[in-house]
Amino acid sequence: MINIFEVHETNKMIEQEKLDVRTITMGISLLDCMDSDLSRLNENIYNKITAYAKNLVRVGQEIELEYGIPIVNKRISVTPAALIGSAACRGPEDYVTLAQTLDRAAHEVGVNFIGGFSALVGKGMTPSEERLIRAIPQALACTERVCSSVNIGSTRTGLNMDAVRLMGDVVKATAEATKEHDSLGCAKLVVFCNAPDDNPFMAGAFHGVTEPDAVINVGVSGPGVVKYALEQVRGANFEVLCETVKKTAFKVTRVGQLVAQEASARLGIPFGIVDLSLAPTPAVGDSVAEILQEMGLERVGAPGTTAALALLNDQVKKGGVMASSYVGGLSGAFIPVSEDQGMIDAVNDGALTLEKLEAMTCVCSVGLDMIAIPGDTPAASIAGILADEAAIGMINQKTTAVRVIPVIGKGVGEIVEFGGLLGYAPIMPVSRFSCEGFVNRGGRIPAPIHSFKN
Amino acid sequence: MKKTIITVVGHDTVGIIAKVCTYLANNKINILDISQTIIDGYFNMMMIVDANQSAKSTSELVTELDQIGDEIGVVIRCQHEDIFNKMHRI
Numbered sequence: 001m002i003n004i005f006e007v008h009e010t011n012k013m014i015e016q017e018k019l020d021v022r023t024i025t026m027g028i029s030l031l032d033c034m035d036s037d038l039s040r041l042n043e044n045i046y047n048k049i050t051a052y053a054k055n056l057v058r059v060g061q062e063i064e065l066e067y068g069i070p071i072v073n074k075r076i077s078v079t080p081a082a083l084i085g086s087a088a089c090r091g092p093e094d095y096v097t098l099a100q101t102l103d104r105a106a107h108e109v110g111v112n113f114i115g116g117f118s119a120l121v122g123k124g125m126t127p128s129e130e131r132l133i134r135a136i137p138q139a140l141a142c143t144e145r146v147c148s149s150v151n152i153g154s155t156r157t158g159l160n161m162d163a164v165r166l167m168g169d170v171v172k173a174t175a176e177a178t179k180e181h182d183s184l185g186c187a188k189l190v191v192f193c194n195a196p197d198d199n200p201f202m203a204g205a206f207h208g209v210t211e212p213d214a215v216i217n218v219g220v221s222g223p224g225v226v227k228y229a230l231e232q233v234r235g236a237n238f239e240v241l242c243e244t245v246k247k248t249a250f251k252v253t254r255v256g257q258l259v260a261q262e263a264s265a266r267l268g269i270p271f272g273i274v275d276l277s278l279a280p281t282p283a284v285g286d287s288v289a290e291i292l293q294e295m296g297l298e299r300v301g302a303p304g305t306t307a308a309l310a311l312l313n314d315q316v317k318k319g320g321v322m323a324s325s326y327v328g329g330l331s332g333a334f335i336p337v338s339e340d341q342g343m344i345d346a347v348n349d350g351a352l353t354l355e356k357l358e359a360m361t362c363v364c365s366v367g368l369d370m371i372a373i374p375g376d377t378p379a380a381s382i383a384g385i386l387a388d389e390a391a392i393g394m395i396n397q398k399t400t401a402v403r404v405i406p407v408i409g410k411g412v413g414e415i416v417e418f419g420g421l422l423g424y425a426p427i428m429p430v431s432r433f434s435c436e437g438f439v440n441r442g443g444r445i446p447a448p449i450h451s452f453k454n
Numbered sequence: 455m456k457k458t459i460i461t462v463v464g465h466d467t468v469g470i471i472a473k474v475c476t477y478l479a480n481n482k483i484n485i486l487d488i489s490q491t492i493i494d495g496y497f498n499m500m501m502i503v504d505a506n507q508s509a510k511s512t513s514e515l516v517t518e519l520d521q522i523g524d525e526i527g528v529v530i531r532c533q534h535e536d537i538f539n540k541m542h543r544i
Contacts, residue, residue: 001487001502002502002535002538002539002543003489003500004489004493004500005493006541007461007500007538008463008498008500010537010538010541010542011461011531062513065512065516066512066513066516066534067533067534067536067537068516068532068533068537069537251541251542254540254541255537255540255541257540258536258540
């Protein structure tokens with residue numbers, strides 16, 4: 001039987017170490033909403049989402065109350081809109097109406113984000129996908145809760161450099177379209193390589209076409225719990241360090257598994273996966289950077305940072321995999337800058353640069369995340385950043401993503417405030433040397449060879 | 455049988471157990487086990503209870519116990535046992 005110390009440990013994790021379930025995300029397929037008539041398509045989408053998700057928020061709150069575990073977000077992901085709108089959307093403005101419908105449905109059911117204003121163009125773009133991509137700036141400017149993502153390559157297909165170049169312009173245009181709000185639109189736009197079909201985390205969540213009609217995916221969190229556990233083994237060797245991370249990740253993930261199973265049973269929708277991610281928030285003590293510092297780094301960005309992050313990412317997966325029946329999504333440690341106080345401090349102290357972050361993304365769970373860059377960064381340079389990050393993903397067979405925010409009207413050293421879970425960030429410098437000649441070539445970078453690994 | 459774990463944490467004062475037990479008795483909640491200790495200098499009590507006969511919903515129990523806690527200056531939590539079972543047992 002459970003004893004008082006175990007109960008105390010769990011409740012201390014929740015109360016003092018900020019253990020929470022970061023998100024219950026309901027994936028909904030919109031494939032059967034397709035129609036060649038735009039208004040009927042919009043109606044079908046609205047009806048399907050509001051029918052499936054009408055109880056999502058209420059069930060989330062019930063579970064929260066009964067188990068005493070905060071569930072921070074309830075969200076929805078849908079089939080990439082570029083597929084759904086392909087027959088009805090004749091121009092980008094038609095796709096904007098789809099985004100507005102998604103936003104309206106999100107408001108109706110009370111979720112705080114809906115992901116899936118997306119296109120998967122890893123090898124090539126259909127005209128319809130290009131129309132959606134060109135609609136992104138306007139779509140993100142005129143909606144509140146819609147998130148957008150574009151997959152521009154994979155290990156199997158190589159990189160679609162035409163799409164990369166286009167996304168450089170789209171990121172910049174999104175920043176311009178939302179410049180009244182510190183270019184906030186870019187915080188809802190992710191450019192992926194090797195995007196997973198079942199990611200519950202925003203802004204990159206979409207419901208892949210390989211998924212069932214609806215599914216419940218859960219994203220766990222808990223950097224504070226890992227940090228506290230490491231405080232208890234200060235100075236111990238790597239064996240002890242790794243074991244501690246693993247055991248803690250197991251406990252954290254078990255809570256996610258419980259919530260996923262309960263939500264699935266109560267909503268009558270199959271359980272998909274648990275995403276084992278350490279997802280920081282701007283709150284003090286809820287930081288991945290602080291875990292790395294607890295391991296012995298003076299600041300994130302110091303030599304050794306990549307090794308420390310690699311260790312953390314791997315042990316989180318090892319501990320979490322046994323705790324859940326199905327693991328998926330992005331799983332690992334997120335390193336967003338604006339959402340992590342330790343990362344923000346490291347940038348302010350000059351310890352962490354864009355280049356070091358890029359190295360860290362080789363071993364973290366995703367990529368360059370929530371990084372504010374100067375508003376006058378050329379679109380070609382943004383495309384270059386996207387290409388670099390996608391190349392890391394393609395060659396290393398991992399998911400990588402970029403979510404950079406060129407803050408229009410602001411420059412290096414200034415601070416940009418996004419608010420809430422998105423946090424705030426000091427604007428980081430980008431290399432002033434051009435890559436225009438490279439990204440403008442057009443075409444594709446071929447898929448990498450799968451032998452001779454070095 | 456679904457069991458519920460009630461925890462009381464705070465400074466020790468007269469009548470904490472009495473007050474909580476009276477509330478449980480009034481709501482047909484059977485106490486299966488009580489343990490008590492001091493952790494980090496704070497009074498910690500844990501009860502394992504069977505709330506299946508109670509007419510009140512879990513959310514009502516959670517809210518009302520929380521109010522009682524506020525009145526006597528302690529934190530009272532009421533949680534389904536599975537969160538602890540899942541985390542601490544394979």
